[in-house]
Amino acid sequence: MPTPSSPRPGSRSLYRDIRARIGDGSYAAGTALPSTRSLAAERGLSRGTVSLVYEQLAADGFIDTRPGAATRVAAGAADRIKAQGCDAAAAEPQRHTPDNSRLSEFAQRVQAMPLRPPAPDATGVIDFVYGPLAGSDFPTLHWIKALRQAESQRGQRLEYAPPLGAPELRQALQNHLHQTRGITCSTEQILVVNGSQHALDLCARLLLNPGDPVVVENPGYRMAHQVFKAYGAQLVCADVDDNGLQTEQLPGLAAHGPPKLAYVTPSHQFPLGGYLPIARRHALLDWAHAQGCWVIEDDYDSDYRYTVRPEPSLLSLDSAGCVIHVGTFSKTLSPQLRLGYMVLPPALAGLFAQAKQLADRHSATGPQRALAQLIADGSYARHVRRMRRKQHARQHALLQALDRHLGTQVHIQGAASGLHLAVWFPALPARQEAQLVEAAALRGVRVYPISPLYLDSGSRPLQRAAAGVVMGYALLDQPEIERGVQCLAQALASLQ
Numbered sequence: 001m002p003t004p005s006s007p008r009p010g011s012r013s014l015y016r017d018i019r020a021r022i023g024d025g026s027y028a029a030g031t032a033l034p035s036t037r038s039l040a041a042e043r044g045l046s047r048g049t050v051s052l053v054y055e056q057l058a059a060d061g062f063i064d065t066r067p068g069a070a071t072r073v074a075a076g077a078a079d080r081i082k083a084q085g086c087d088a089a090a091a092e093p094q095r096h097t098p099d100n101s102r103l104s105e106f107a108q109r110v111q112a113m114p115l116r117p118p119a120p121d122a123t124g125v126i127d128f129v130y131g132p133l134a135g136s137d138f139p140t141l142h143w144i145k146a147l148r149q150a151e152s153q154r155g156q157r158l159e160y161a162p163p164l165g166a167p168e169l170r171q172a173l174q175n176h177l178h179q180t181r182g183i184t185c186s187t188e189q190i191l192v193v194n195g196s197q198h199a200l201d202l203c204a205r206l207l208l209n210p211g212d213p214v215v216v217e218n219p220g221y222r223m224a225h226q227v228f229k230a231y232g233a234q235l236v237c238a239d240v241d242d243n244g245l246q247t248e249q250l251p252g253l254a255a256h257g258p259p260k261l262a263y264v265t266p267s268h269q270f271p272l273g274g275y276l277p278i279a280r281r282h283a284l285l286d287w288a289h290a291q292g293c294w295v296i297e298d299d300y301d302s303d304y305r306y307t308v309r310p311e312p313s314l315l316s317l318d319s320a321g322c323v324i325h326v327g328t329f330s331k332t333l334s335p336q337l338r339l340g341y342m343v344l345p346p347a348l349a350g351l352f353a354q355a356k357q358l359a360d361r362h363s364a365t366g367p368q369r370a371l372a373q374l375i376a377d378g379s380y381a382r383h384v385r386r387m388r389r390k391q392h393a394r395q396h397a398l399l400q401a402l403d404r405h406l407g408t409q410v411h412i413q414g415a416a417s418g419l420h421l422a423v424w425f426p427a428l429p430a431r432q433e434a435q436l437v438e439a440a441a442l443r444g445v446r447v448y449p450i451s452p453l454y455l456d457s458g459s460r461p462l463q464r465a466a467a468g469v470v471m472g473y474a475l476l477d478q479p480e481i482e483r484g485v486q487c488l489a490q491a492l493a494s495l496q
């Protein structure tokens with residue numbers, strides 16, 4: 001089997017992605033892979049590039065290709081990948097990476113990770129992606145005005161700013177968090193970061209050593225799982241139900257050693273959408289306190305609450321000083337701003353500020369001061385109210401369309417809040433999830449499989465038997481939602 005002389009752009013990440021999915025069981029033996037045509041369209045690659053990747057995967061024994069038949073995952077491929085270890089790069093064609101001996105252990109772990117490539121161009125596609133927001137929803141005029149004002153007040157000396165963040169933003173956040181999340185904290189506990197991901201990275205760097213157990217929700221947020229794994233942590237999974245993390249499982253997790261950290265999404269479990277009830281919040285805090293374990297409360301989209309009353313944030317219930325509250329402006333303004341914040345226990349604030357200073361001195365001051373202005377003059381709160389109404393209308397349109405076109409063929413989770421739904425197809429086995437995604441892609445609709453958000457917890461097999469997808473709605477208008485769901489229903493019908 002000839003190998004390409006040099007990998008084409010995008011081929012390497014596609015190879016790693018497919019290999020990782022076979023390795024983690026998302027693509028079980030016998031599963032038909034997407035056609036080269038639909039995968040090329042989905043990834044924004046040429047068909048030739050996808051064909052070369054398939055040829056390489058076939059040469060490596062991971063898939064079977066036969067002319068005129070679907071390309072399928074080969075029997076025993078997952079075992080072979082596991083036997084090769086998690087170093088996905090080991091079997092890659094034509095690596096352009098340095099020798100491992102010249103890299104840190106951290107770098108080697110990062111290199112082996114199946115990180116998702118940036119989303120391909122979605123022109124002409126109805127994309128139920130979760131993550132991006134619509135450009136037209138950004139409050140451009142308010143933002144430009146606030147930014148111009150912030151930049152025009154530039155001082156005489158262009159000094160480095162405090163690592164904790166611009167004082168006016170921390171002041172505005174202190175008031176805002178008190179009003180919206182019941183959080184009482186000093187401005188010295190607030191650290192402005194470049195989005196939640198930066199906060200998670202700082203937590204991993206400062207609180208974990210390789211091998212330390214970290215409790216995570218299963219299914220859960222991959223970008224959190226991956227950053228903890230990159231620092232060598234051992235992920236310990238707790239299952240999730242309609243009410244979020246099943247806290248009764250926590251005492252049983254001690255077998256892995258005392259956990260150092262627990263990462264949770266209590267206001268809106270990602271991806272299943274549960275809302276952690278007050279009794280579970282107390283159970284989690286009591287357990288964490290008894291274990292001496294830090295708890296990261298990822299409050300990523302709590303502004304989008306439609307039918308539930310807010311429970312107090314974990315931080316506002318924490319009397320032991322073990323909760324690290326993380327928030328972001330990626331869901332209300334734009335993920336491109338890279339603006340988020342942490343509310344740290346007093347004992348940790350100074351340390352985190354020092355680490356932030358070592359990493360990047362401080363976040364850019366102009367956008368921080370513009371945001372402070374929008375929060376202080378009430379425009380941010382008005383924008384959030386407007387966005388909540390808009391996103392709720394989109395969600396309503398999606399729920400109605402799902403009901404109209406799929407009815408009892410779907411089971412929906414997570415409609416009480418947020419910017420996405422978890423949609424299950426009880427009559428379609430999980431092994432056909434990829435086929436459903438492909439059949440939808442062939443009809444010009446992107447939906448996202450839920451299986452990759454599950455971790456294999458070792459002792460427990462994957463719990464769910466049905467196919468499921470994550471459907472975000474923040475980018476779509478109501479006619480697109482209607483058409484998209486119609487096509488999804490046709491895609492499902494084509495498999496039955």
Ligand SMILES: Cc1ncc(COP(=O)(O)O)c(C=O)c1O
Pocket residue numbers: 130131194195196197198221265270298300327328329330335340
């Ligand atoms: C669970 C969860 N946390 C946080 C974020 C936001 O991340 P960031 O602030 O790094 O943009 C997301 C975005 O999709 C998310 O799903």
